[in-house]
Amino acid sequence: MFSLSLSIQELLKNKGIEVKEAHLDVLEARWTGMQALRGNLEHVKIDDADIGVRNIPGGDHIE
Amino acid sequence: MSKNLIDLAVEELAPLLENKSISPVELTKEVLAHADHTEPQINAYMDIYREDAEKSAKEAEKEILNGKYRGMYHGIPMALKDNLYFKDKVTTMSSKIHKDFVSNYDATVVAKLREAGAVFTGKLSMHEYAWGITNNNPHYGAVRNPWDLDKIPGGSSGGSGAAVAAGSSVASLGTDTAGSIRIPASACGIVGLKPTHGLVSKYGCYPLAWSLDHIGPMTKTVKDAAGLLEVIAGYDKNDPTSANVPKENYLSKINGDVKDLVIGVNEDFFFNEVDSDIDKLVRAGIQSLVDQGAKVETVKIPTLQYAEWAELVTSLSEASAIHDTDLKKRPEDFGDDIRMLFELGQLPSAVDYLQAQQVRRQLKQDFQKAFDKVDVLISPTLPVAPNTIGEDFVDLNGKQVDLIDNIIRFTGPANLTGIPGLSVPCGFKGNLPIGLQIMGPAFSEALLLNTGYALEQTKPLQGRKPNLLVRA
Numbered sequence: 001m002f003s004l005s006l007s008i009q010e011l012l013k014n015k016g017i018e019v020k021e022a023h024l025d026v027l028e029a030r031w032t033g034m035q036a037l038r039g040n041l042e043h044v045k046i047d048d049a050d051i052g053v054r055n056i057p058g059g060d061h062i063e
Numbered sequence: 064m065s066k067n068l069i070d071l072a073v074e075e076l077a078p079l080l081e082n083k084s085i086s087p088v089e090l091t092k093e094v095l096a097h098a099d100h101t102e103p104q105i106n107a108y109m110d111i112y113r114e115d116a117e118k119s120a121k122e123a124e125k126e127i128l129n130g131k132y133r134g135m136y137h138g139i140p141m142a143l144k145d146n147l148y149f150k151d152k153v154t155t156m157s158s159k160i161h162k163d164f165v166s167n168y169d170a171t172v173v174a175k176l177r178e179a180g181a182v183f184t185g186k187l188s189m190h191e192y193a194w195g196i197t198n199n200n201p202h203y204g205a206v207r208n209p210w211d212l213d214k215i216p217g218g219s220s221g222g223s224g225a226a227v228a229a230g231s232s233v234a235s236l237g238t239d240t241a242g243s244i245r246i247p248a249s250a251c252g253i254v255g256l257k258p259t260h261g262l263v264s265k266y267g268c269y270p271l272a273w274s275l276d277h278i279g280p281m282t283k284t285v286k287d288a289a290g291l292l293e294v295i296a297g298y299d300k301n302d303p304t305s306a307n308v309p310k311e312n313y314l315s316k317i318n319g320d321v322k323d324l325v326i327g328v329n330e331d332f333f334f335n336e337v338d339s340d341i342d343k344l345v346r347a348g349i350q351s352l353v354d355q356g357a358k359v360e361t362v363k364i365p366t367l368q369y370a371e372w373a374e375l376v377t378s379l380s381e382a383s384a385i386h387d388t389d390l391k392k393r394p395e396d397f398g399d400d401i402r403m404l405f406e407l408g409q410l411p412s413a414v415d416y417l418q419a420q421q422v423r424r425q426l427k428q429d430f431q432k433a434f435d436k437v438d439v440l441i442s443p444t445l446p447v448a449p450n451t452i453g454e455d456f457v458d459l460n461g462k463q464v465d466l467i468d469n470i471i472r473f474t475g476p477a478n479l480t481g482i483p484g485l486s487v488p489c490g491f492k493g494n495l496p497i498g499l500q501i502m503g504p505a506f507s508e509a510l511l512l513n514t515g516y517a518l519e520q521t522k523p524l525q526g527r528k529p530n531l532l533v534r535a
Contacts, residue, residue: 008410011409011410012406012409012410015391015409016391017390017391017394017406017409018394019406020399023399023402023403023406026403027403027406027407027410030403030407031407031410033465033468034372034375034376034407034411037369037371037372037375038369038372038415039368039369039372041369041372041418041422044366044369044422044425045425046418046421046422046424046425047421049421049422049424049425049428050421050424
């Protein structure tokens, strides 16, 4: 648990961001929560899916 | 007459203004006086433009008296969310960092409303940088829900929701990146429309997350929202994401007829882990549409289970990129809650972000398949009722659950896919109004508004008003 907090702290420090000590537990919990939400994405067929960075409503290939 | 003006919707006020039964000056004075009464209780305004509003109201009065009536929003006093640029006015995004920022141009939506003759009464508070759902702002104080002053009004457009519900702004605009129009609309018992991505220009709106942001109406009634959308919709060359589609007359398409409407219900996601009272109210709302001739079909949207992850990775990454420099140089000037979100947004990898965009593409296809079978999808707007100000957890059928994780669950998918979503009131849980969300294919706003209107005709708010509307 502690080492994970450190790694988040170090990761952010390397990007030039100083994190408050009080934030570390929350950040760790939220990051862990996000990883859990990711679930078993590896088993979902998104390999063929293009990316939708530009948000064109109704599909990305409107004629 | 004048004592009741603040109770009226735009659709009721507009004919009175057009036929000169009331004047914009009289209406503006009444709204400003009412804001003076409600503001100590709800704190919705960042700034009141008293002199400017009175001057604009006089100009509107002069035009109307001279027979130059511009349309439904001519002479209507309204305040807008504080991330929309007004020329030569301070636009703070309810932040400390931008507390003195003055734009030298109007946002496109502001310019369009100015052209329509609206009277701007001021700027409305928001969750700092639009990145949160409580509107409990560390720099400018919490906005309170007019229905229960101990509860949040929702966010990030909490000032807009509270002011419209309280009558201190006749209508308003909000912005929506994961639900920030629909969440406060639901919490405050008003109508909130997140239009199709690209239908309303975002030029002059400070971004939260580029690919997810939208601007839309927050109003007392569905017809008010339709009229406001007519004013603000349309192609804008200044916004690269603007859609070049024909303008529609949304108001003329509202007739309340839902006889051939097919409503899609997704039990697996949109009715899973929902407060039992909210579940009942939304199902009763669907039944009221069925009673009017609509049909219900069950639909599956498999990728929805990954939508919240994709929404979070996308919004956190994009928002964090926008605030990257300030996060490094002056982190202490952010509120703690959003500072942590920006810090969190530095953690996803490029792989995470790109996979989130792949999920997003798949989700669009899944929604499209659903809309091949049904006309609209109906869900609760929120799975839980608004929480008490200052609490991070909220009750879900006796279980304490994380507020942020739960409150955007049902609204975020429409931002990821760009499809429109409308929140309309469907009843009360105790003294708090509850919203029902109607989603449809891209550019189906007319259909959503007509469906919302049919529900509105069943009078789900039963004529009730927030208690603070009573003035001595």
